[in-house]
Amino acid sequence: QSVLTQPPSASGTPGQRVTISCSGSSSNIGSNTVNWYQQLPGTAPKLLIYSNNQRPSGVPDRFSGSKSGTSASLAISGLQSEDEADYYCAAWDDSLNGRQVVFGGGTKLTVL
Amino acid sequence: EVQLLESGGGLVQPGGSLRLSCAASGFTFSSYAMSWVRQAPGKGLEWVSAISGSGGSTYYADSVKGRFTISRDNSKNTLYLQMNSLRAEDTAVYYCAQTRLYDSSGINWGQGTLVTVSS
Numbered sequence: 001q002s003v004l005t006q007p008p009s010a011s012g013t014p015g016q017r018v019t020i021s022c023s024g025s026s027s028n029i030g031s032n033t034v035n036w037y038q039q040l041p042g043t044a045p046k047l048l049i050y051s052n053n054q055r056p057s058g059v060p061d062r063f064s065g066s067k068s069g070t071s072a073s074l075a076i077s078g079l080q081s082e083d084e085a086d087y088y089c090a091a092w093d094d095s096l097n098g099r100q101v102v103f104g105g106g107t108k109l110t111v112l
Numbered sequence: 113e114v115q116l117l118e119s120g121g122g123l124v125q126p127g128g129s130l131r132l133s134c135a136a137s138g139f140t141f142s143s144y145a146m147s148w149v150r151q152a153p154g155k156g157l158e159w160v161s162a163i164s165g166s167g168g169s170t171y172y173a174d175s176v177k178g179r180f181t182i183s184r185d186n187s188k189n190t191l192y193l194q195m196n197s198l199r200a201e202d203t204a205v206y207y208c209a210q211t212r213l214y215d216s217s218g219i220n221w222g223q224g225t226l227v228t229v230s231s
Binding site for chain 1 (some may be wrong): 147149156157158159162171172173174207212215216217218219220221222223224
């Protein structure tokens with residue numbers, strides 16, 4: 001079971017806006033920034049959003065991130081077929097066991 | 113262009129050891145932290161370990177603490193993961209990633225190397 005909680009699946013039609021949630025706690029999202037990754041089938045993960053809402057160079061502005069309290073969200077507007085992929089959130093987690101990175105279980109996005 | 117090339121994966125028996133390597137190019141290696149992230153077949157991503165640019169700070173997931181050791185050789189632009197006491201549940205594709213330590217973001221990723229722990 002993952003420390004960060006994501007819905008296992010999401011879907012939308014081309015052109016729609018889709019959001020994916022990521023829920024954590026005070027030791028991770030509540031006190032650290034959130035990153036989002038996109039993993040296309042059969043490929044390595046790719047950084048999509050870092051530090052809650054920053055896009056790396058080359059990532060379309062259709063992708064946006066936000067954070068509030070112990071939850072974060074990834075929004076994809078103008079959904080395209082090539083957005084069909086798995087999406088993961090991640091953040092530092094500061095606990096008694098020390099500092100570790102925790103991931104969400106991933107959300108499989110289907111473009112209908 | 114940043115390139116990360118993992119190697120060293122393969123089939124190993126339970127209780128055995130393996131050392132993974134990640135050869136980096138296209139950036140100033142010593143200026144960046146590096147991480148290992150794994151993905152079991154058909155499963156999600158699991159962070160394994162991270163190391164600062166100097167190598168002076170290391171971080172481990174509870175699941176590998178005491179069994180895995182992360183290290184780097186900045187003169188060779190290479191990251192390592194020494195894996196001991198391997199278990200079936202360590203079976204996964206292991207990715208190395210160029211990392212920003214302050215927010216843990218994996219900026220660039222390699223293509224991964226498969227580790228299979230089985231008798």
